[in-house]
Amino acid sequence: MSNKILVTYASRAGSTAGVAEAIGKTLTENGAQVEVLPMQDVTDLTPYRAVVAGSAIQAAQWLPQAMQFMQTHQAALTQKPFAAFLVCMTLAMPNAGKYRPFVADFMQPVRALVKPMSEGLFAGALDIRKVPSLADRLKFRLSVVFGVWKAGDHRDWAAIRAWAAALKPVLAA
Numbered sequence: 001m002s003n004k005i006l007v008t009y010a011s012r013a014g015s016t017a018g019v020a021e022a023i024g025k026t027l028t029e030n031g032a033q034v035e036v037l038p039m040q041d042v043t044d045l046t047p048y049r050a051v052v053a054g055s056a057i058q059a060a061q062w063l064p065q066a067m068q069f070m071q072t073h074q075a076a077l078t079q080k081p082f083a084a085f086l087v088c089m090t091l092a093m094p095n096a097g098k099y100r101p102f103v104a105d106f107m108q109p110v111r112a113l114v115k116p117m118s119e120g121l122f123a124g125a126l127d128i129r130k131v132p133s134l135a136d137r138l139k140f141r142l143s144v145v146f147g148v149w150k151a152g153d154h155r156d157w158a159a160i161r162a163w164a165a166a167l168k169p170v171l172a173a
């Protein structure tokens with residue numbers, strides 16, 4: 001069987017793709033064979049020994065295509081070491097630590113399909129100009145004005161790398 005680990009992601013504006021790339025890089029530096037792919041490019045999990053899947057959060061949920069990926073590949077994923085991550089802005093709020101249990105609940109629908117061996121919860125990035133819907137742009141501008149969310153890139157590369165480094169032995173189990 002192949003020894004390759006798949007790191008796959010669903011991203012709208014690119015920040016989750018960047019997190020997936022960083023996870024893949026750390027796993028590679030730790031001696032794993034890794035492929036990093038957007039979920040829409042993955043049709044078959046047979047070539048992979050383990051899978052790490054992650055999504056951007058919108059409306060407190062993994063993106064629809066990420067949940068579709070979980071449903072399509074549920075049977076295969078239950079047979080392999082599997083880890084999951086999410087990227088969201090709640091963890092970029094002041095006092096983000098106190099929101100971690102709330103954010104961890106965003107993983108519940110994923111867990112209901114396949115229980116991850118490890119879960120990574122990461123702050124993301126918000127570029128309001130990249131939000132396609134005018135109503136959402138307005139909502140986010142207001143959130144920023146009222147200090148709920150801070151626009152900009154809040155990805156914590158050290159935390160992402162630390163999670164990925166700890167994954168290697170978990171995925172080898």
Ligand SMILES: Cc1cc2nc3c(=O)[nH]c(=O)nc-3n(C[C@H](O)[C@H](O)[C@H](O)COP(=O)(O)O)c2cc1C
Binds near residue numbers: 017059
């Ligand atoms: C329409 C929309 C809805 C969002 N909803 C949430 C949310 O409910 N909770 C949250 O913490 N972050 C939310 N976010 C923030 C995104 O999860 C965050 O910006 C993430 O880094 C985006 O990932 P991407 O660049 O890969 O698309 C939302 C962003 C957008 C554009």
